[in-house]
Amino acid sequence: xxxxxxxxxxxxxxxxxxxxxxxxxxxxxxxxxxxxxxxxxxxxxxxxxxxxxxxxxxxxxxxxxxxxxxxxxxxxxxxxxxxxxxxxxxxxxxxxxxxxxxxxxxxxxxxxxxxxxxxxxxxxxxxxxxxxxxxxxxxxxxxxxxxxxxxxxxxxxxxxxxxxxxxxxxxxxxxxxxxxxxxxxxxxxxxxxxxxxxxxxxxxxxxxxxxxxxxxxxxxxxxxxxxxxxxxxxxxxxxxxxxxxxxxxxxxx
Amino acid sequence: xxxxxxxxxxxxxxxxxxxxxxxxxxxxxxxxxxxxxxxxxxxxxxxxxxxxxxxxxxxxxxxxxxxxxxxxxxxxxxxxxxxxxxxxxxxxxxxxxxxxxxxxxxxxxxxxxxxxxxxxxxxxxxxxxxxxxxxxxxxxxxxxxxxxxxxxxxxxxxxxxxxxxxxxxxxxxxxxxxxxxxxxxxxxxxxxxxxxxxxxxxxxxxxxxxxxxxxxxxxxxxxxxxxxxxxxxxxxxxxxxxxxxxxxxxxxxxxxxxxxxxxxxxxxxxxxxxxxxxxxxxxxxxxxxxxxxxxxxxxxxxxxxxxxx
Numbered sequence: 001x002x003x004x005x006x007x008x009x010x011x012x013x014x015x016x017x018x019x020x021x022x023x024x025x026x027x028x029x030x031x032x033x034x035x036x037x038x039x040x041x042x043x044x045x046x047x048x049x050x051x052x053x054x055x056x057x058x059x060x061x062x063x064x065x066x067x068x069x070x071x072x073x074x075x076x077x078x079x080x081x082x083x084x085x086x087x088x089x090x091x092x093x094x095x096x097x098x099x100x101x102x103x104x105x106x107x108x109x110x111x112x113x114x115x116x117x118x119x120x121x122x123x124x125x126x127x128x129x130x131x132x133x134x135x136x137x138x139x140x141x142x143x144x145x146x147x148x149x150x151x152x153x154x155x156x157x158x159x160x161x162x163x164x165x166x167x168x169x170x171x172x173x174x175x176x177x178x179x180x181x182x183x184x185x186x187x188x189x190x191x192x193x194x195x196x197x198x199x200x201x202x203x204x205x206x207x208x209x210x211x212x213x214x215x216x217x218x219x220x221x222x223x224x225x226x227x228x229x230x231x232x233x234x235x236x237x238x239x240x241x242x243x244x245x246x247x248x249x250x251x252x253x
Numbered sequence: 254x255x256x257x258x259x260x261x262x263x264x265x266x267x268x269x270x271x272x273x274x275x276x277x278x279x280x281x282x283x284x285x286x287x288x289x290x291x292x293x294x295x296x297x298x299x300x301x302x303x304x305x306x307x308x309x310x311x312x313x314x315x316x317x318x319x320x321x322x323x324x325x326x327x328x329x330x331x332x333x334x335x336x337x338x339x340x341x342x343x344x345x346x347x348x349x350x351x352x353x354x355x356x357x358x359x360x361x362x363x364x365x366x367x368x369x370x371x372x373x374x375x376x377x378x379x380x381x382x383x384x385x386x387x388x389x390x391x392x393x394x395x396x397x398x399x400x401x402x403x404x405x406x407x408x409x410x411x412x413x414x415x416x417x418x419x420x421x422x423x424x425x426x427x428x429x430x431x432x433x434x435x436x437x438x439x440x441x442x443x444x445x446x447x448x449x450x451x452x453x454x455x456x457x458x459x460x461x462x463x464x465x466x467x468x469x470x471x472x473x474x475x476x477x478x479x480x481x482x483x484x485x486x487x488x489x490x491x492x493x494x495x496x497x498x499x500x501x502x503x504x505x506x507x508x509x510x511x512x513x514x515x516x517x518x519x520x521x522x523x524x525x526x527x528x529x530x531x532x533x534x535x536x537x538x539x540x541x542x543x544x545x546x547x548x549x550x551x552x553x554x555x556x557x558x559x560x561x562x
Contacts, residue, residue, distance in 0.1 A: 007361035015349045018390065086344040089311055090406075094362045095333040101362065245313045248268060248303065251340075 001104060004096060008108035016112065027116060031123040034062050061181065063121050064145065064201060068177050070113055071149035073170050075102055075157035075237075078109075080165065089251055098241050099234060102157065106150055137214045138207050144200035144219075144226035145181075151229030152196055158233075158240030162249060193221055196229045257322070258414045258445030259285040264307050264317035266300075277303045279469040280317070285445040287413065290436065292456035292477070293449045294548075295466035296556055301449045302341070304466065305416050308447070309338050322413045334364050337407030341418035341449070345403040348392040352383050352402050355391060356409055363410035370409065377405040381435070397428025404435060408444075415439065417448045421455060433459055457481070457548040465552060467559040477548070484551045486544035488520040491529065493536040504532045516540070 016023050082088040092098045156173070159166050181201045193199045199222035206212040244250050261283040268275050278300040285291050295301045306312040308319050310326035310333060318325060324332035339345055346355045353374055360370025378384045381401045386394055391402065400420065407415060417436070421429045429452075436459055440446050450456050456463065457477060464474040473480060492515065497505070502512070508529050509521040519529050530541070 003361050003367055006367065007358050011347070011350065011354070011358050014354055015347070018349045085348065086340075087347060089306075089309075089340055090338075090345055090359065091362070092311055093309060093333055093336065093338055095330045095364045096362070097330045242313075245311065248266070248306070248312045250311050251306075 001096075001100065004101065004104040005107055008101075008104045009111060012105075012108050012112050027119055027123075030066060030120050031127070034120075034124055035127050037062070061205075063117060063124070064204060065178060065181055066120075067113065067117050068145065068149045068181060068197065069174055071106075071110065071146060072152045072156060072173060072177060074109055075106060075150075075153045076160040076166060076170060078105065079157055079160045080167075083164070083251065092241075092250055099238055102154070102237070103234075106153065110146060110150075138204065140214075140219060141200040141203035141207065141222050144222040145197045145204065147226030147230040148197035148200065151226075151231070151233030154230075154233030154237040158237045161237075161240045161244045193225065196225065199225050256287045257284065257320075258287050258289070259283065259308065259322075259447065260320040261304075261308060262318050264304060264314045264319070266303050266307060266312065266314055276469050278307070278314075281466065281469070281471055282317075283447075283464060283471075283474070285414070285447065287445055288440050288443045289462065290440045290446045290448060290460045292460035292463045293447055293466065294453065294456060294463060294552055295449075299466045300469040301466055302418065305338075305340075305418055305447070305449065308414075309333075309336060309416060334410060335413040336416070337410070337412035337414070337444075338416040339400075339403045339407050339418065339420055340416075341422065344391075344399070346391050346399065346406055349390055351386075351388050351390055352378060352394070352405075353387040355402065355406055359406045360409040365410055373409055373411075377408060381405045382431075395428075397424050397431065400424060400428065400432060401435070404432065408439065411444075413444060415444050415446045417446060419450055420448065421450065421452060429455070453548040453552055463548065465555050467556050472555050472559055473551075480551060481546055481548065484546035484554070486520075486546075487523075488518050488544040489526055490540065490542045490544060491517045491519060491533070492538070492540040493533055494539050495536045497533075497536070501532055505529055508532075518544075 079088065082091065091101055094101050096104075152173075156166065156170065159169065180195055180197050193202075199218060203215065203218050203222055206218075207214065261281060264278050264281045265276070266278040268277055281300070281304050283291070283293075293301055293304070303312060307314045308321075308326070310319075310330075313327060319327065321332050321335045324335060326332040326336065347358070350358065356374035356377060357367070357370045360373055361367060365373065378387050381404070383398060383402060383405065386398060391399060394402065404417075404420065407417075420436070421432050424432065433455065436446060436448070440461075448456065448460065460477045462475065463477050463480050465472050475483070491510070505517065506512075508525055509519065510529055511518045511520070519526055526541075530538075
């Protein structure tokens with residue numbers, strides 16, 4: 001599995017850098033979109049508006065939202081592209097099995113994405129003059145959010161295996177994700193913490209933007225939530241793979 | 254160690270399309286030995302691709318089973334270590350990656366270590382004459398080179414069974430010859446090759462055995478030579494340069510020779526052929542040929558018979 005992860009990371013990296021204009025423009029566009037949002041907000045509010053704490057929250061929220069959108073779309077879009085370009089069946093011919101290959105792919109593309117997001121985050125901080133606190137404990141709730149997001153990603157991948165084209169659904173899911181990440185599960189109804197990613201996203205807001213300490217209870221909830229949705233996503237994907245093989249749906253896009 | 258590379262027993266697959274059930278494969282059984290080339294032929298929609306994908310574990314059969322060198326690809330994913338495949342209509346490789354990068358990636362995907370994949374990649378690039386292009390992205394290679402790379406990728410982990418679905422489709426004459434040569438070499442090294450193609454002359458040239466599928470059922474399965482022999486007549490066609498004398502014609506007619514405009518046909522006992530040749534002496538011989546069917550004629554006959562039945 002370790003060898004497979006490195007092979008996937010290398011493949012991801014090569015495909016990303018082989019056309020450098022495409023790679024650099026991706027980072028620049030993501031950064032500029034946020035800078036545009038920030039400038040518009042400042043223009044409407046006037047020069048006297050002090051963002052302070054709220055600006056930090058916007059930065060955290062935006063970066064997290066783009067990361068989660070990437071993760072949730074990652075597997076489904078990857079599957080559709082590979083089906084169209086004709087490499088998907090070769091992936092399912094691996095003795096590792098489809099599920100393990102896609103887990104290794106998810107880890108590899110997440111690693112690359114986190115590096116890119118780090119670059120975007122630095123650019124945003126430089127452009128806006130915002131300062132964020134980065135406690136190492138930040139990585140723990142981030143991991144729970146990523147786990148939950150990958151749970152949703154595998155579920156979307158399952159739909160892509162069975163129904164082929166799900167672009168409209170992926171587009172719509174962005175607004176649902178915005179709701180999941182923005183919902184204040186930490187200060188309101190406890191039931192909301194059962195939604196995917198909400199406890200982890202709340203913890204990140206506490207740690208990064210509000211300067212609060214690490215809440216072990218909230219972390220346990222976030223971890224349970226992340227692991228639960230990840231496991232559910234894997235189960236759904238495994239079921240969809242078996243169904244696709246029974247119905248002969250792995251190719252023929 | 255078993256020499257049986259593939260055993261397929263009574264495979265069946267039915268699809269539901271628009272509320273209607275279609276039996277794509279109806280009780281297909283096959284067996285292949287190591288180093289054997291089996292041409293799996295059939296018209297479009299006969300069930301070839303469904304059968305191949307059931308063998309590869311990509312489509313689950315409703316009934317029947319598959320064993321690749323004794324292992325079941327549907328129950329044991331490790332069986333896929335014994336299988337390589339180049340599937341029709343697919344690129345089978347990543348176009349942004351170079352041939353070397355593709356080989357190394359697929360090597361690891363097939364269970365090799367990174368070092369083993371690198372080592373094997375170099376061997377295959379050299380063998381498949383791709384060494385000079387190892388740093389060019391696949392999309393910059395010719396169709397023939399892409400196909401050779403797909404073949405190399407399928408062999409990276411030294412499989413016992415290779416599935417080739419239309420391996421020469423869209424290739425020019427030179428690239429087709431090159432693929433033919435490689436297929437023969439790979440088979441000589443002990444890998445069993447199951448090949449589907451619509452190019453029947455190619456199948457006739459490189460296969461040891463032929464299986465013809467029609468309407469989801471195997472309608473013929475025999476060694477290629479035997480199948481051709483079965484459908485060939487026992488007559489000989491004779492052609493000479495010059496005109497026969499009336500005496501020669503009389504003697505030949507007595508042997509049972511039939512005369513056409515520019516040739517004669519002898520359909521008697523084999524030893525009688527030498528008597529006929531002695532009668533023709535001293536006229537120069539242009540042709541003495543046994544009436545031989547080709548795979549195209551056999552294929553068309555079997556498929557049409559199946560359609561008329």
